[in-house]
Amino acid sequence: MTAIDFLGAGEILGAMITPALLISASGTLALSTANRLGRVVDRIRALNDMAEGLPDGVVTDEVVDKRALIADQIGWHTLRLRLLQRTIVTLYVAIGLLVGASLTVGLSASTKWALGWVPVLFGLSGAFALLFAAGMLIRESRFAVRGAEVEIEYVRKVVARKTTVPLVRHEKPEGGLGEG
Numbered sequence: 001m002t003a004i005d006f007l008g009a010g011e012i013l014g015a016m017i018t019p020a021l022l023i024s025a026s027g028t029l030a031l032s033t034a035n036r037l038g039r040v041v042d043r044i045r046a047l048n049d050m051a052e053g054l055p056d057g058v059v060t061d062e063v064v065d066k067r068a069l070i071a072d073q074i075g076w077h078t079l080r081l082r083l084l085q086r087t088i089v090t091l092y093v094a095i096g097l098l099v100g101a102s103l104t105v106g107l108s109a110s111t112k113w114a115l116g117w118v119p120v121l122f123g124l125s126g127a128f129a130l131l132f133a134a135g136m137l138i139r140e141s142r143f144a145v146r147g148a149e150v151e152i153e154y155v156r157k158v159v160a161r162k163t164t165v166p167l168v169r170h171e172k173p174e175g176g177l178g179e180g
Helices: 003-053 061-110 117-162
Strands: none
Touching: 003 061, 003 117, 061 117
């Protein structure tokens, strides 16, 4: 093996390893997304248990508010569940495309294949799929925050209903500095 061949092999390996960094990022996001998916499923099951525990035919403010909260949360968790499922599939597609990029770089270089655009197409497609999945995760996190805000508002109603002392909120001054 000549020095020129050795340098060419190093470049080929370098080009094959580059998609591996994106594969690693995709794998981390896929693991995180699978965990989020599991937490949504757990939360749906908890909401189901709460719904089954509600008394039948009772129309007090507490029960009506709780039913409304459960119905609202189930709706948002259903959206989150579907979005997370599509996101994880997109991440798996990104991983497959990036593996394809790595493999076609090696094949193209080792066989003097004249289709050098194929690994580029795989790599770009995988990177775009990863970008799209990241956008989907941002959207899902907004749904999660929205659901938490609804639950916080519900808890405030419960606290206001169950206490005769007005609720005093201790907020920090603008900018988050100071005591409180």
